[in-house]
Amino acid sequence: MPEIIVVATISPKPGEEAAVRDAVLAAIPQVHxxxxxxxYALxxxxxxSTDxxxxxxxxxxxxxxxHSKAPALAELGKALGDKLAGPLDVKTFTAVAAGDADKGSI
Incomplete structure (x- = not known):
């Protein structure tokens, strides 16, 4: 079964950049x-851009x-509240390995 790669873009409202960054940083240890x-890297x-x-x-x-139903994500959602300029842009992928095995995929 292939691993799943996620790229999630978070766009804070102007003036909320630090609060959004701090909220995400607080969730990282739980997600790990x-x-x-x-x-799970920020x-x-x-x-x-402030994305x-x-x-x-x-x-x-x-x-x-x-993960999508885990407490860390629920808490992060509450912390982000209305601090985002729009919804998260979340995309999922599977790797297409190419070239050097250590460099050709995440």
Whole structure:
């Protein structure tokens, strides 16, 4: 069964950037402890954008489904409240390994 890669873009409202970043950072240790979590890493946009991007790797769609109902995500949703400029943009993928095995996939 292929691992699932998730790319989730989080767009804070102006003035809410620090609060959104802090809320996501607070959730990370709990998510790392969830079954099937291989990667849950926060990235900040460069340049003028204030977007945050989570790059995630889950051992299966089932593990990702469990994550979507886990307490950490529920708490994060409450903490984000109305601090986002719009809904999360979440996309799921499976890797297409190419070239060097260590460099060709996440």
């Amino acid at each position: 402890a969830e079954p099937g979590c291989g990667k 990235h900040e946009a460069t340049g003028d 945050l991007v989570m790059i995630e790797r889950w051992e299966s769609m089932e593990a990702l489904g469990t």
